[in-house]
Amino acid sequence: MEERHAEAVARGAEDLPDNWGRWGEDDELGTLNLITGEARARGAAEVRTGRAVSLAQPVRPRPLVSGPFAPSSQEVSAVQQVMAYTGSPAPATADVMLVANHHLGSTHIDALAHIHRDGLVYPGRSLAESVTLAGVHHGSTTAFAAGITTRGVLVDLAADGPLQPGHAVTSRDFEAAEERQGVRLEPGDALVVRCGWSAAPDPERPMPGMSLDAVRWMHGRGVSLYVGDIGDAHPALDPACPLPLHGVALPLMGMPLVDGAAVDELAAVCAELRRYSFLLVVAPPRIHGLTGVPVNPIALF
Helix, strand or coil: CHHHHHHHHHCCHHHCCCCCCCCCCCCCCHHHHHCCHHHHHHHHCCCCCCCEEECCCCCCCEECCCCCCCCCCCCCCCEEEEEEEECCCCCEEEEEEEECCCCCCCCEEECHHHCCECCEECCCEEHHHHEECCEECCCCHHHHCCCEEEEEEEEECCCCCCCCCCCEECHHHHHHHHHHHCCCCCCCCEEEEECCCCCCCCCCCCECEECHHHHHHHHHHCCCEEEECCCCCECCCCCCCCCHHHHHHCCCCCCCEEECCCCHHHHHHHHHHCCCEEEEEECCCCCCCCCEEECCCEEEC
């Protein structure tokens, strides 16, 4: 493990936030280790009225058929569906889904093996031994088996309108929002970010996104999970570090990412209640050995 870490340091990783070795060479939880019993209790204490808000995009499956039942448009969905009938007349109906786990039209959680760093998967395992054609053996969705429950904090950067095209989100943006909202993110909390953009890149406008400074701030604050309507900018804001979230936070810090979250309703409820913290429950389906999976995060007030 020390040799692997030294190799990464030799390639310049010493300049980047890094949790390799912090929780052991076999660790697969990454920053989820920061969610202690105290952090969960802090989140549970946020539930006062029982009001619930989903942070997931709705997904409308497209039929995976041809002929008269085929869709009339060429719309691409994260889920393709095949219907099945049993008996005649059918006493029951069923379907089979073909799911794209990292589709931008579906809110999903990235497991730690999703992105490697110079051929190494968090916390320094080789990509070849971690991910094979037979499935993911290290850093997979298996780590999410118990679900993720902690306090969530919304940082609404779009309270006065969507961020400007190409805006680089920095620690100053986060701290200004904390002060404006009267909330402070604590170690073990999940960071929920609203930028006012769709996760799908817009070819007509450069998408804003997280800067390396913002990721350093997350590391310093002890963020356990990132949830956002957008993440890394398109095109890259900094050629030297084009993917601060997916290229640094995920493989070096070991921070799972919830991509493509729908946070507008959450922001409206937070503004209405004047409360920007809540219990966040993320319960992915218990499917082992994947690089990611669709998820429906729930905020409870």
